[in-house]
Amino acid sequence: MVKRREPTARQLRLAxxxxxxxxxxxxxxxxxAALLGVAPAQITHIESALAGVSEQRLRxxxxxxxxxxxxxxxxxxxxxxxxxxxxxxxFRGSLPNSFLDLAELEHHATxxxxxxxxxxxxxxxxxxxxxxxxxARVPELTRDELELRVRxxxxxxxxxxxYELVIHExxxxxxxxxxxxxxxxxxxxxxxxxxxxxxxxVIPFDLDGFARAASSMTYVGGxxxxxxxxxxxxxxxxxFIDSEAQLSAFRTRFRKVEAVALDPxxxxxxxxxxxxxx
Numbered sequence: 001m002v003k004r005r006e007p008t009a010r011q012l013r014l015a016x017x018x019x020x021x022x023x024x025x026x027x028x029x030x031x032x033a034a035l036l037g038v039a040p041a042q043i044t045h046i047e048s049a050l051a052g053v054s055e056q057r058l059r060x061x062x063x064x065x066x067x068x069x070x071x072x073x074x075x076x077x078x079x080x081x082x083x084x085x086x087x088x089x090x091f092r093g094s095l096p097n098s099f100l101d102l103a104e105l106e107h108h109a110t111x112x113x114x115x116x117x118x119x120x121x122x123x124x125x126x127x128x129x130x131x132x133x134x135x136a137r138v139p140e141l142t143r144d145e146l147e148l149r150v151r152x153x154x155x156x157x158x159x160x161x162x163y164e165l166v167i168h169e170x171x172x173x174x175x176x177x178x179x180x181x182x183x184x185x186x187x188x189x190x191x192x193x194x195x196x197x198x199x200x201x202v203i204p205f206d207l208d209g210f211a212r213a214a215s216s217m218t219y220v221g222g223x224x225x226x227x228x229x230x231x232x233x234x235x236x237x238x239x240f241i242d243s244e245a246q247l248s249a250f251r252t253r254f255r256k257v258e259a260v261a262l263d264p265x266x267x268x269x270x271x272x273x274x275x276x277x278x
Contacts, residue, residue: 165200
């Protein structure tokens, strides 16, 4: 068995879910290994994503763990057998793995929901806006590193699933570069908000009682709700959150933020007015 050196986020998610099923069944890794007739080390490697698992063995484990959610088991089997070699692989070795993991996660998403407070989300940024954001990094990126990040970000923008965005006025007004860049960015938001499957809502500064201003997040729908993921920006890249309790909290948070935002028509009018002011 060849051990993986750098498991992807999806491989780690499969490993995590198998460990959760085993623990919920009250079994340790040695007992699980005995059920399959393998060494305990193999279960450890599977649950740390250092080794894959065949669909047959996965379904045997799920049966031994008394998992009766057939839809969930089918989704795990799809994860285990996925051999997608996506466009993001051309960046492997050139960009941090978190960039690739995010692109892969979005590729397999069934829907996307996002709350943006300080920056326009990467999925809707113009090239100049993205370049300005990456240029502000400390330590400073080399020109080649900068352009790789911009090119990767533009490739991510091929949205094929429903996308709901709630964006704060702060993100619309902060000038990451100059007036021309901001004007072009607002124009792109207006253009993309008119596309099928894209719903954009704005939270204005003058909204009373808005206490969630620091809660930027991306909620990524999985093939089943148990495989949803929340992505948060952290200093070293992106953090992927997948515990059911946290997912439930973020679902509620999004709906509360969405409920107080302007409706899509008023949001478009709001953005158009900001663009005229520039």
